[in-house]
Amino acid sequence: MSAVLEGHTTDHHHGPAKGLWRWVLTTNHKDIGTLYLWFSFAMFLFGGTLAFVIRAELFQPGLQIVEPNFFNQMTTMHGLVMVFGAVMPAFVGLANWLVPMMIGAPDMAMPRMNNWSFWILPFAFAMLSSTLLMDGGGPNFGWTFYAPLSTTYAPPSTVLFILSIHMMGISSIMGAINIIATVLNLRAPGMTLMKMPLFVWTWLITAFLLIAVMPVLAGVVTMMLMDISFGTSFFSAAGGGDPVLFQHVFWFFGHPEVYIMILPAFGVVSAIIPAFARKPLFGYTSMVYATASIAFLSFIVWAHHMFTVGMPITGELYFMYATMLIAVPTGVKVFNWITTMFKGSLTFETPMLFATAFVILFTIGGFSGLMLAIAPADFQYHDTYFVVAHFHYVLVPGAIFGIMAGIYYWLPKWTGHMYDETMGKVHFWLSFIGMNLAFFPMHFTGLAGMPRRIPDYALQFANFNMLSSVGAFLFGFTQLLFLFIVIKCIIGGKKASAKPWEGAEGLEWMLPSPAPYHTFTTPPEVK
């Protein structure tokens, strides 16, 4: 089959246009994927800088460096930038690069709309960041922007925050529609649904989640805007509305959103582990069904974020048990990854290191999630650093490590060069140590009762906080090494063969490295 493919990839000669306009006007899925990935990395550094401010302030007890109000702006912006600017665009970037190559499609189904989806983002984030410089400051109510903090008591810039969320939503919805149309309509002949790589499957389901919940986010910020600017009372009890209504609508979006940030990482890891275990993935079919069940369950558990808000007891019980159900399909996944490794000829190149750490550390995050899901226990944990520990364990070694594993794994295909393996390993170990040092102590401070989103704290938490700050700075600065490794790999390095990983499988490895500008303009035959 590879001979057939190469025949087809050499006979068309449309390279990219020259200069800066290439990136502005491009309709090519690889170019757009690259744009997404670089944008995401820029946001990762920006969000990281905000986190540095937070960790510097928390290095010692007492108000040291920033004003409390500014501190709140930092936590808010950090969350928003990381969620909407770093993690989500990185996965869309990976999808752009990989989905068409994995299913044998010539490009994304709607190439021009694809460009639009991307180019909305820089504008949206420019607008969002500009609020930090406005009178009254930027958003200071947390990334979950609970009313009435985000309505009655919000700074004037909140209107721009709302509109920037609308822009990100438009971008995500169009991106998701594009991915669904591509997967459902552009698969090569013979690429049946149950032959698709899991990365494609997880993205198909993620795209569905995006289309289902981004409009709900748009709805909730619209109601906020109405309350702020047009006198309505959705979230004001004085007019018969309810601030708790805000939380319900927000978390109806918010919980699926956390799965939007993790499902594509499941897909990445499900590609990497078999490759480095040199064994096919264990339980492919169950992986597909587990992903679908997680997606379904994610719609019916949202109020586990609201156990302490004063729900009726039936609500508490229902949301507690429903949430615990998610551990079942998640467990299926972890079981399959471990079973894939079992008795495999394992080697631990950088992608595999990140993927292995993913499995272990994400599981820790899942366990703390289970603890939080126990409603009576959550009365103690809620709004403490234990929650911060939980979600950083699922997001940093989960989403972020998943992205990094994927980047190392496919970088040879994208650039035609091997990255520097030694440096990659250094990057992994420093990240691993840094992030555990930063976030593991948060479990303890949280269990001991340290509240989140607070610039100052009781003396008893001082030691753990200092450790956390050291770890955070280590993790943060290590990412500059990552930048260096990627640039080095783009510029040069050992030539990568079409299939640099012996155990790798999938259509993308049958293309030459670097992958030509246009691939599969005629669909390959998949047997």
Added chain:
Amino acid sequence: MANESNNSEPAASTENRREDMASHPTYYVPEQSKWPIIASVGLFLTMYGAGNMLIDSQTGNKESSAHWILFLGGLTMAYMLFGWFSNVIKESRSGLYSPQMDRTFRWGMSWFIFSEVMFFAAFFGALFYVRTFTVPWLGGEGDKGISGHLLWPEFQNQWPLLTNPDNSLYPGASEVIDPWKLPLLNTILLVLSSVTVTIAHHALRENKRKMVIGWMFATLVLGFSFLFFQAEEYIHAYNELGLTLAAGIYGSTFFILTGFHGAHVTLGAIMLTIMLLRILKGHFSADNHFAFEAASWYWHFVDVVWIGLFIFVYVF
């Protein structure tokens, strides 16, 4: 070669492409396009202008120039929509699109409508939540009724909610709209227009163009009448009933649901108008008219939303 999809000369290569497609179909991948970046700039100017207008009116800034930014954004968006769609129409009419492309458009439109459904679902959800939980609790019902009772002891649970917990801050409406007058008329208009657009579609499939034009015209008359009566109803609500955005949660849910629905009817009516104009120009054929179908899908969607509104906002 079939896989050379050079944008600058679509018409010239059409014939070759058609022949090639028979042997091995290719999917049309456009080369570079300027429309998306124009769209991004336009969207940004629109949002930034609108946002700053709201902020300036809130903070009392008299020298605001935000409305000019908004205006510029609107112009850019209009230019973009016109240019981008012309581009697509030209490509479609020069035969660049395969049946596979047609399926892409179908998937795209279906999922777009699904996203719109979820957008309305948020507002319907809010309506159901306040009616089943919030207002009864504020009125002192059940376990959760204690705080409402302490804060506003006088407050009575009722729907439609005419007296709000703090009625001086949010003065409630004196009366709500009678569903069996204008809303019923509007329901009839909209349901009829769904029928007429379907008849027009069937006529288009049978290539009876005169009939298409007639039924499309009827659809538009019905659609625009709906909008006219809706505006009428708003004026009545504001001037005579005291039913305003600030009339508490009843006014809030009423206007957000009917308002966004009205905006969607407007958009749908614009789409159908463009379809009528295209038909008058001789576009579409019996088996190739997805743009028309998409507009009619959208029209059915706004119709279904209206039925939900009529039942849950007006009648019950």
